[in-house]
Amino acid sequence: MLITVTRSGGFTGxxxxxxxxxxxxxxxxxxxxxxxxAVPSAADSFHYRIAxxxxxxxxxxxxxxxEQRELVRTVLGEGA
Structure with missing residues (x-):
């Protein structure tokens, strides 16, 4: 099994x-x-990209x- 982890962000980016x-x-x-x-199984769940x-x-x-659910509900106008 190949396991890859990427970390990004932080102060220096x-x-x-x-x-x-x-x-x-x-x-x-x-x-x-x-x-x-460690990795949740979310094959049949929604994926969101929030900008x-x-x-x-x-x-x-x-x-x-x-808070994210409320934002999604408000912006999309539907349940999340």
Whole structure:
């Protein structure tokens, strides 16, 4: 399994991406289980891209905060 994580933002705006291939790791089973638990399954949920001036945010339906839900409902004019 290939697991890749990208971190961006912060004060300096530096992006860091690193991936690992679990096939040759002694802790492969644990890492793969961790990855499956850490990444929510949202195949049938809505995906949202919210742009506020020049900032863009990509969000998944199940992880929206109440404030994000309210913003989506207000802007789209429908439930979120």
């Amino acid at each position: 530096v992006e860091k991406t690193r991936g690992i291939d679990t096939s040759q790791r002694r802790d492969a089973r644990e890492l793969e289980q961790l990855a499956r638990r 506020v001036d020049d900032q863009v945010f990509d969000l998944e339906g199940p992880t929206l905060t109440e």
